[in-house]
Amino acid sequence: MKETKKILLNSRPEGRPGDSNFKFETEQVSEPKEGEVLLKTEYVSVDPYLRGRMSDAKSYIPPFEVGKPISSLMVAEVLESKSDKLQKGDHVVGMLDWKERQVASAEELRKVDEDKAPLSAYLGILGMTGLTAYLGLTEIGKPKKGETMVVSGAAGAVGSTVGQIGKILGLKVIGIAGTDEKVEMIKNEFGFDEGINYNTTDNMTEAINKACPDGIDVYFDNVGGEISEAILFNINKFSRTVVCGAISVYNETSLPKSISVQPFLIKKSSMMQGFVISDYSDRHSEGVQQLAKWLQEGKLTYTETVREGFENIPQAFLDLFDGKNKGKMVVKV
Amino acid sequence: MKETKKILLNSRPEGRPGDSNFKFETEQVSEPKEGEVLLKTEYVSVDPYLRGRMSDAKSYIPPFEVGKPISSLMVAEVLESKSDKLQKGDHVVGMLDWKERQVASAEELRKVDEDKAPLSAYLGILGMTGLTAYLGLTEIGKPKKGETMVVSGAAGAVGSTVGQIGKILGLKVIGIAGTDEKVEMIKNEFGFDEGINYNTTDNMTEAINKACPDGIDVYFDNVGGEISEAILFNINKFSRTVVCGAISVYNETSLPKSISVQPFLIKKSSMMQGFVISDYSDRHSEGVQQLAKWLQEGKLTYTETVREGFENIPQAFLDLFDGKNKGKMVVKV
The missing domain is CATH 3.40.50.720 (NAD(P)-binding Rossmann-like Domain)
Incomplete structure (x- = not known):
């Protein structure tokens, strides 16, 4: 597959965001270069904080650009690897663009273990x-x-x-x-x-x-x-x-x-x-370990709302503001 | 002198306090008992936080009672002492009633040194x-x-x-x-x-x-x-x-x-x-030492607005809300 769908910020919302703030396009998928991998999106995290990035107000992370893809935390499968760190078939988590396929630097991805927890958990309870x-x-x-x-x-x-x-x-x-x-x-x-x-x-x-x-x-x-x-x-x-x-x-x-x-x-x-x-990135790995331990001991449980289909990502995001999710909202692609 | 003037809370203010919230009365001054001293008021501190105590809302210190004297930090001279800790002629600072004369427990007073700083400073920069x-x-x-x-x-x-x-x-x-x-x-x-x-x-x-x-x-x-x-x-x-x-x-x-x-x-x-x-009473003496040091080194200066006369205490307090003070407002009695 040489083409991928992607979701762009079409316009900045005034007040409540809506469908018109998003735009679907297709683009050609490039080839991974040295140190890069080709990824297939598996799960997309939608979160309230993304609303802030849709405005151009100064915040703790820079705003999305109009006409450019929106990004969020995602789980993806490695389809092709030009990096020593990752192999075909690995699952990774990272801050990625809302695209079905994309090329990313292996440096910015973290490998996750499907045996320890379901893949979507890495966007939620272990994310x-x-x-x-x-x-x-x-x-x-x-x-x-x-x-x-x-x-x-x-x-x-x-x-x-x-x-x-x-x-x-x-x-x-x-x-x-x-x-x-x-x-x-x-x-x-x-x-x-x-x-x-x-x-x-x-x-x-x-x-x-x-x-x-x-x-x-x-x-x-x-x-x-x-x-x-x-x-x-x-x-x-x-x-x-x-x-x-x-x-x-x-x-x-x-x-x-x-x-x-x-x-x-x-x-x-x-x-x-x-x-x-x-602000606490130096404590993330300690945190994930503690959370995984409690999860394995059965002391911690979680609910997630899983929507299906790449085209439903914007609606899943919009539904957060009506409280339509129970627990973490993710989209399975 | 057997009689003293005192200032009571006459009524609780609604909004901005005024003259009518205060009442002047006289009372007999009692004799100091063992461990007590008879005091003559020298300086009275008026502070914005007293406004809170005039209401009956729960706060970090209990409200004043209607019909009872208002109190604040004061400097007084010891006229008569039945305590080993203080002598006639000593100057003390303590949370005292708005009275010209009163009897207080020596335990609740702190002796201050007129040679180190002017007496009013103990209500302000060293208070x-x-x-x-x-x-x-x-x-x-x-x-x-x-x-x-x-x-x-x-x-x-x-x-x-x-x-x-x-x-x-x-x-x-x-x-x-x-x-x-x-x-x-x-x-x-x-x-x-x-x-x-x-x-x-x-x-x-x-x-x-x-x-x-x-x-x-x-x-x-x-x-x-x-x-x-x-x-x-x-x-x-x-x-x-x-x-x-x-x-x-x-x-x-x-x-x-x-x-x-x-x-x-x-x-x-x-x-x-x-x-x-x-909340920080365990650090007061350390703080006073540091402040006194800076004061003596000339690194710290202060302004005070000194009103005169016992009967002018309420007005001095009321003037705080018009910003009529420069620096610490005290009343010299």
Whole structure:
């Protein structure tokens, strides 16, 4: 096959992204040169943070360029190798373009073992998702046994992993999610102590207060917005907030306003810190080892939503903003 | 003298406090018992944080009670001592009631040396003000030589001290204040590199950007509100915000709203933490030593606004919210 489909950024979204921001094209696949491999895409990770890269705002990673392919973490099979490091038939993970076939430098790929975990797990629980949960919680949340943690976006890929790690570390864990089904899932499948459905709860501040009679020591924030406001009224002295995501405001066209956090931080000598997994690259391999160990011991489980077909990648991404995923969303190509 | 004037909390303020929230009464002064001393008030500290104690909201220190005396840090002279620790004529500092005369336990007082520094300094640069500046900056701001720091409320007691310590530690220091006179003062008297008058600046974000071409590494926040919003657009990766005060919102009756900080914290892996001096009591004596050393070396200077007369204590406090003080506001009784 000499041609491949690819997905480009067609235009920058204003507010919520839609189909028109994406464009499908075909191109010729080049030949791998020395040190390169030809790859066939197997799984594509779609993640909320990609929304940021679709805008041209300065962020922690550079924006996508209009007219150029979108990229994300992917698992691919090596079809042809001009590198000593990889062989035909190997599976690799790397930050790759949204193409069915492509040539990439072997240096930028990491070989993964299909026997240790399903290939899609390397995009989730053993990939950025698991590392974000593990390193965000331990590095910024600094939880101590017996403390209370609240996780927003609890049924999501990161949130459900954070909750389970919290239980492994001896915390009381309360999750916030958007449907009763998700609330049941985080309690029954992921072992959260309590769950709150923010869509059916009138007074979130009270509901959180009731679920956390000893207050909140660690808040792992995946959503921002109103839910995080309700948290402020329940934080403990010396509490820590891991600001990991703000999916509730990613699509806002004007800067969102919230209750000022400063007076709460002073009152409670409390700390908030932004977390980006790329800052902790020196700890990734340690993290993957720990996560793989817990996974093999059966202490950690995960849910994924697998969509099928290369042409469905944009829709899978768009569905994240409606919370249509349970756990990590990936597309099998 | 057997009678003393005292100032009580007459009612809790809604929004901005006023005269009617205070009440003057007289009472009989009791005799000191074993371990106690009779004190004559010399200097009274008035501070923005007292506004919080006038409300009955839960905070890091308990609220004042209606009908009971207001208290703050004070310097007093020992008139009569029933304690081995203190003698007649000693000067002491302690958290005392707003009374002209009172009996207090010697245990809760600290003797101060009039030869080392003027008595009022023990309420300011060698008291909570100096310690807040020094420990807030070093413990949370964690400044590194060559970094850029912005201080809001820069002409205030804490702010002007933070700026000077920043310069001692090798930072570039930019101060924000509310009059041209204050801006001149922080540059000429306190050695700030730059000053911005927020009352005459249309676009604070741009002005800060211009004053901080390398971005902001440390933000020492005494004010909250709009100024702190403008800071967010200029913070550097891994920046730290010391949330020390929020005088701009202390008198708001509804919860103030601001631009959500979370997306900025994520983008910049940035940290914000509330600072309250009482959390660091184990480091107070170390802090006072360091500050006294800098003071004696002439590296640190301070401004104070001294009002006179016991009956003017409430007005001195109220004037804080109009920024009528330069540096530490104290009342000489």
